[in-house]
Each structure stands twice: as C-alpha cells, then as structure tokens.
Amino acid sequence: MEQLQKEEEQLVKNLVFTAQWANPRKNGDGYIVTYLITSPEIQVQSDGMLGIKEQKGIFVRLQANERPDCLRDETGAIIDEPGHTPKSWTISVEKFVERFMIVSRRNKAYTKRDGTFVPEAQFVESWIEPVNNNFLRDALHVTQALNRPAIPEQEQVNQQGMAESKINIITNNNMKWETLKEYKEILFTFHEGIAKISINRPQVHNAFTPLTVKEMIDAMNICRDTEEIGVIILTGEGGKAFCSGGDQSVRGHGGYVGEDTVPRLNVLDLQRQIRSIPKPVVAMVAGWAIGGGHVLHVVCDLSIAAENARFGQTGPNVGSFDGGFGASYLARVVGQKKAREIWFLCDQYNAEEALDMGLVNKVVPLDKLEETTVAWCKKILEKSPLALRMLKSSFNAELDGQAGIQELAGNATLLYYLSEEAKEGKNAFLEKRKPDFSKFPKFP
C-alpha cells in the first residue's frame, strides 16, 4: 500500500495536470476508469460503462472521444463499450498522458502539502460511486493535461492564514470546500451536496460588476445541471459584506459596463435564475446587504444572517431603483408599508430588525454563520428533492404570473414523463402504432 502510494505520488508529480469544472452535458463525454500503477507503465482497468472495479487509483477520461459510448485504447481500438466484459491493458505513462486526462474528482484527488501532492485518504473511499451515479461522468471536464503547469500556480490563503492550492481545497471554519471552477470575481466551491457561490470582491464590499454576475450565472447553471448538488449557498467573502449592489465605479450610460463595453443590468437575469432554479438557494449574509445586493438576498429562498448584518436599499440615494422583485417580492416578504419605508427612506436595518420584519429566517453570531447555514442545508438535503422542487415552484407560481405557472407546469410534465402512461405515447409514436391508453386509470 505504501509503495503504491509512493508510486502514485511520483506519477502525479510527473504528470502535468489540472482540472476544471464544466457542464459536461453540453460538452463532456468520455469514460471513467481506474488505473493501477505498474510504473513505468500504467495498467488501465475498466469494467464496462463506468463500473469502477478498483478501489484505488485516479479516474481518467478519454478526451474528444467521437463515440461517447465507448472507450478506446491508444491505438484507437475499442476496449470498452456497453455490455463489454471487464478488460485491462497497459500503456506507457507517456502515452497515457497523451491520451487521457487525469480527473481529480471535483478537483480533490490530491492535496498539496509541503510542496507535494498527498492523496486524500478519506477521498479514496468516496471515489467508489454507484454505477448509476452520473456525477463523475457528468460533472467533470478536465483540461488537456500536457498544456498545463504541473502544480497549480495560484495559491489562496484560507481563514487560518494557511496557503493552499486553489485547485484543491479552501478551508473555512474547519469545513473543507472543494473548488468546483475557478473564476475571477467569485469563488465556487462544494461541500457534501452543498454548492457555495461567493462574491470575492471584499475590497468594495462585494459590489458586483457585469463579470461577477456573469460568473454567478455560470455557476448557477452548473448547480442546476449537477445532480450531486442539492442546495446552493449565496454569499460574499470577507465577513464584512454579503454584497453592496452594483459597482458604481463601472456604472455607465444605461447599465453597468464590463470589458466588452456593453452596459448591462444582468443582475436581473441572475435574480430570475435564483428564483427558478429547482433547488433551494440560501443567502448567507454577513455584513452589508445593500442595494442590488439586498435584492439578491431577498430573492433567495432563505436568508441566514450574522449579527453584524445590515440591510437596506439605496436606489433613491444613488439614482437607481429595482421595481421588479426588489420592490414587489420585497413587499410580499415584509408587507407593503414596510417595503415602501425601506425604499422611500433608504434606512439601514440591523439583523434583529430584519428578523422581526421576516426579512431573514435566522440570526446567529458571525462565527456560527457558516456552521448554521450548512446545518440548515444538510437538513434540507435529507428531504425529498422532488417535493422541494415542487414546493419551490408552487411558492413562485402564486407570485410570478405565467412564468410561475410555466415553472410549476414544467415540473408536472417532468413527473408525467416518468409515468408509463406518458411513455406509452412516446413508444407508440416510435413504433408507428396507435397508442393504447386504455390500461391507464382515470382517477376520480
């Protein structure tokens, strides 16, 4: 075992790799196999269609496989396809790197300590996924190995002041958050079924630019498509602000302006996405939640606030207003009179006041904020995902007009598609016959 570990470490050091998250339903295919090292060659083992036989190793996937339901060896011959019997073959490390990309599951296969990569002991266990779990297949896209630096160059300092490789793990309050994808203005991490999207511009109290919002939208799309993510936390880095709204320094003529010079109000797209994503979104608010940042927490399903949280709208002070969810949904949450007070006076409210008016669900000390939020998320994760999905769209339907009804109805269609009755319709069409719906009950 020790020898194997040493060889793995050596191999990982030699191999040049990096990993990044993408939406593989759009662009990812390939297969996950495990390998055992028989240095200087690698024995690749596959047992057909994602079945993982070996309990140790690194997952690899074939890049640019033109036939996504098969796995090929370095000569291009098919070595694994549906129904195929288990097989193993040996290739050189060199060929292996050329042909495959190393996948560290959610970027977590190895942790860098004292300059070397150390396999995560606990992680090995969790590599063993049920065959029908699409997560590994669907959630990882790994960049071409050879073109990347051997060791990720960017380093990140966690709250304990320890430098860690960004590509691996960020530790907050002893909780390990795995980086899912690297962005410029947000952090996107994962911990036991929970994704965390965190605005990372603490120098401006996490004010957002068009790029911040674009990145958040991208991360939300990944959250939507990734089966293993059940709840999403929205927050801001630094402990002093959740978000202070649109970055006034990039506010231009008709919107907020990014590198492409196009003025945008794309936070409105993000608001709709938070409402319509069929998974609970929890705002974790420390410090300022102001202006467009306040609206962001308002549109989240739940808000948990630290004692240092401060809430308010500033629009009429700075020449702006949000008459969409920022007004109408706020009024549904705190009542018409209070919502008008918030907007007309632009006062700031502390966490207790926010709790009293039903603007947040809970207030906790700052050092308990993440722990409490994660505990709430874990409770939610124990619940039926379909029931949660239906409930979220039902809450929305009442308020969101035709768009809300569309969301709820879409879920009804999803459920219907799962039924034998709906499948009979599809099958009859494909089999060019008349559908026989007579066997299905006509409920009273």
Ligand SMILES: CC(C)(COP(=O)(O)OP(=O)(O)OC[C@H]1O[C@@H](n2cnc3c(N)ncnc32)[C@H](O)[C@@H]1OP(=O)(O)O)[C@@H](O)C(=O)NCCC(=O)NCCSC(=O)c1cc(O)c2ccccc2c1O
């Ligand atoms: C949040 C504050 C009350 C905090 O005050 P405090 O005194 O604690 O901190 P500072 O003011 O010194 O801030 C530190 C530092 O951060 C910079 N900063 C803070 N907020 C922003 C911001 N929003 N944009 C740019 N920079 C910001 C600040 O300048 C300081 O930097 P230094 O370099 O000077 O040190 C207070 O900061 C505050 O009031 N902030 C502004 C809040 C605000 O008005 N936000 C914008 C509201 S409008 C909006 O968000 C909005 C956006 C949209 O995209 C919309 C789209 C569609 C409809 C409506 C929209 C909308 O209303």
